[in-house]
Amino acid sequence: MSTTQSPQKYEFQAEIKQVLDIVIHSLYTEKEIFVRELVSNASDALEKLRHLQLTEKSIYDDKLDLEINITTDDKAKTVTIQDFGVGMTRDELVENLGTVAHSGSKAFLKALSESGQKNANLIGQFGVGFYSAFMVAKSVKVYTHSWKNDQPGQIWTSDGSGSYEIEEADGQRRGAKIVIELKDECAEFSQDWRIKETLERYSAFVSFPINLNGKRINTVQALWLRNKNEIKDEEYTEFYKFQAHAGDEPRYRLHFSADAPLSINALLFVPKENPEKFGFARSEPSVSLYCRKVMIDAKPKDLLPEWLRFLKGVVDSEDLPLNISRESMQDKALLDKLGKVITKRFLKFLEEEAKSRTDGYNEFFSEFGIYLKEGAAIDFGHKDQITKLLRYESSLTEKGKTTSLADYVSRMQSEQKEIYYLIGSNRAAIESGPYLEGLKARNFEVLFCYESVDEYVMNNVREFDGKKLVAADHADVKLPDVPQSKEGALGEAETKSLLDWLKQTLGDRVAEVKASERLVDSPAVALNADKFMSPHMRRMMKAINKEGSETPLRVNLEINPRHAVIKRLAAAQTSAPDKAALVAEQILDNALIAAGLLEDPTKMVARIYKLLESV
Numbered sequence: 001m002s003t004t005q006s007p008q009k010y011e012f013q014a015e016i017k018q019v020l021d022i023v024i025h026s027l028y029t030e031k032e033i034f035v036r037e038l039v040s041n042a043s044d045a046l047e048k049l050r051h052l053q054l055t056e057k058s059i060y061d062d063k064l065d066l067e068i069n070i071t072t073d074d075k076a077k078t079v080t081i082q083d084f085g086v087g088m089t090r091d092e093l094v095e096n097l098g099t100v101a102h103s104g105s106k107a108f109l110k111a112l113s114e115s116g117q118k119n120a121n122l123i124g125q126f127g128v129g130f131y132s133a134f135m136v137a138k139s140v141k142v143y144t145h146s147w148k149n150d151q152p153g154q155i156w157t158s159d160g161s162g163s164y165e166i167e168e169a170d171g172q173r174r175g176a177k178i179v180i181e182l183k184d185e186c187a188e189f190s191q192d193w194r195i196k197e198t199l200e201r202y203s204a205f206v207s208f209p210i211n212l213n214g215k216r217i218n219t220v221q222a223l224w225l226r227n228k229n230e231i232k233d234e235e236y237t238e239f240y241k242f243q244a245h246a247g248d249e250p251r252y253r254l255h256f257s258a259d260a261p262l263s264i265n266a267l268l269f270v271p272k273e274n275p276e277k278f279g280f281a282r283s284e285p286s287v288s289l290y291c292r293k294v295m296i297d298a299k300p301k302d303l304l305p306e307w308l309r310f311l312k313g314v315v316d317s318e319d320l321p322l323n324i325s326r327e328s329m330q331d332k333a334l335l336d337k338l339g340k341v342i343t344k345r346f347l348k349f350l351e352e353e354a355k356s357r358t359d360g361y362n363e364f365f366s367e368f369g370i371y372l373k374e375g376a377a378i379d380f381g382h383k384d385q386i387t388k389l390l391r392y393e394s395s396l397t398e399k400g401k402t403t404s405l406a407d408y409v410s411r412m413q414s415e416q417k418e419i420y421y422l423i424g425s426n427r428a429a430i431e432s433g434p435y436l437e438g439l440k441a442r443n444f445e446v447l448f449c450y451e452s453v454d455e456y457v458m459n460n461v462r463e464f465d466g467k468k469l470v471a472a473d474h475a476d477v478k479l480p481d482v483p484q485s486k487e488g489a490l491g492e493a494e495t496k497s498l499l500d501w502l503k504q505t506l507g508d509r510v511a512e513v514k515a516s517e518r519l520v521d522s523p524a525v526a527l528n529a530d531k532f533m534s535p536h537m538r539r540m541m542k543a544i545n546k547e548g549s550e551t552p553l554r555v556n557l558e559i560n561p562r563h564a565v566i567k568r569l570a571a572a573q574t575s576a577p578d579k580a581a582l583v584a585e586q587i588l589d590n591a592l593i594a595a596g597l598l599e600d601p602t603k604m605v606a607r608i609y610k611l612l613e614s615v
């Protein structure tokens with residue numbers, strides 16, 4: 001190759017000098033991103049050429065394949081990235097590599113001045129395009145020939161220190177060949193394996209072939225950009241395993257694209273099993289963010305809401321800059337918008353699955369429902385949509401079968417105003433408790449909640465379809481009257497006197513004593529009178545020895561004036577007051593046991609012996 005003119009020296013624009021200064025002096029650890037940046041430039045240049053081939057009659061070196069060739073030389077400590085794309089003329093070299101006009105460096109500088117810090121991490125987020133090469137380079141040479149036939153080849157050279165040179169050179173292939181002479185401490189990038197690893201990480205889906213030292217690197221296609229009617233199930237599964245580093249087969253997949261309000265191509269997967277199930281660590285968000293097949297962020301934190309952290313896959317949007325930043329408000333708003341569109345679409349997908357493939361959905365829910373519950377409780381923007389997707393067993397379902405809240409509402413009695421639920425460790429515990437019977441007697445359905453988050457979820461969701469969600473074991477629950485046979489029940493005056501006596505006898509152990517309309521088969525029930533702490537919460541706090549479990553219990557005791565035990569008590573109250581007092585205490589303890597609230601059983605044992613003595 002011969003040069004026809006002597007090299008000409010140029011100064012970088014002041015802003016570029018600033019960028020270079022930061023890049024060169026940064027101790028940024030992920031220096032490998034320069035590979036991503038240069039490959040994405042190469043891919044852009046090839047894309048532009050492909051376009052020109054459709055419209056231009058004459059293109060320089062037109063026989064060349066549209067590919068990217070990378071070579072490493074660990075003796076010379078160089079790495080070379082060559083593409084057969086559009087290349088650059090002398091003017092374009094000056095314009096594109098010497099000024100800030102086109103480059104992503106503009107946004108970098110803006111963020112830098114906004115954040116007011118010389119933050120090396122910004123390099124990672126922005127990439128800083130072409131200049132990132134200077135993180136690892138002693139010198140960079142760009143050998144290039146434009147696609148235009150009448151333009152000579154050029155060599156651009158710089159050590160990044162303020163100026164660069166351009167000289168004309170014959171014998172160049174079309175496109176750009178970037179030769180990086182590595183700094184000694186960055187010599188690792190002249191090793192085949194190091195570049196390979198980096199390409200696999202960032203550039204696995206670039207659509208032009210990438211060859212490293214003669215070997216093809218990117219063999220997996222960017223499936224998300226293909227037409228879904230042409231993709232086989234096995235291809236999806238293979239992609240999932242590759243992209244999510246997964247060993248299982250996906251349970252669900254959702255492949256969609258949208259043009260408005262943003263251009264989106266997304267391919268999402270739900271794994272077979274919940275990875276957090278066995279107490280494993282909390283998953284990281286793992287839907288990766290791409291811009292035209294080049295990865296921007298493998299684990300973007302601000303894309304999807306937290307509760308969707310079980311999703312895998314890829315979101316690609318042309319509307320995102322490759323150098324998107326979490327710091328820039330504009331970019332954050334863009335990510336937010338993107339996240340909202342994807343979340344809405346995924347929720348709609350689940351709704352369709354629940355409707356048309358119910359068994360599969362129920363299986364999904366038993367594995368991943370916990371995430372939906374988290375979403376219903378804290379993702380205010382999607383609460384209604386998520387609540388529709390929740391499933392619970394109920395007093396009307398069989399064991400192991402569930403209902404949606406919508407179906408519950410459709411079965412509600414005309415006089416029923418609220419949605420009732422009970423919390424307990426399992427079905428048997430709830431069914432044998434005293435709280436269900438009054439609701440059952442009125443034909444009111446009750447949702448059964450077995451998970452420790454359920455109480456939190458119910459308290460946060462608060463209502464569904466305009467109906468309040470109400471814990472059926474709370475003292476405030478007002479049930480409409482059911483006609484109960486008054487026959488054989490205590491009369492009004494007897495009941496009143498028994499209630500007064502009970503309050504006096506039990507003292508501070510109860511807040512209130514009332515006659516109950518809700519009881520059918522039980523003599524008495526203890527109802528939580530504490531607005532701020534449910535019995536369930538109290539048990540949990542006790543279990544973890546948390547503050548608050550020591551505050552005195554506040555319960556209301558409700559008695560059943562139709563029950564034989566209560567009738568006997570009313571009689572004994574006058575005939576054998578001492579024994580009656582023991583029985584009253586025991587009735588309260590029994591009610592507390594049923595509610596899971598008895599804290600110290602030792603007194604009870606002594607009392608029972610006393611009662612047994614009198615038999």
Ligand code: ADP
Pocket residue numbers: 037041042045083085086087088096097102103104105128129130131175176
């Ligand atoms: P960006 O890619 O965001 O525009 P870069 O700093 O990566 O910013 O690149 C600056 C410009 O240099 C590009 O816009 C492009 O015009 C030009 N360029 C970089 N690499 C190549 C290449 N391999 N072939 C042709 N043009 C290139």
Ligand code: MG
Pocket residue numbers: 037040041104129130
């Ligand atoms: Mg670029």
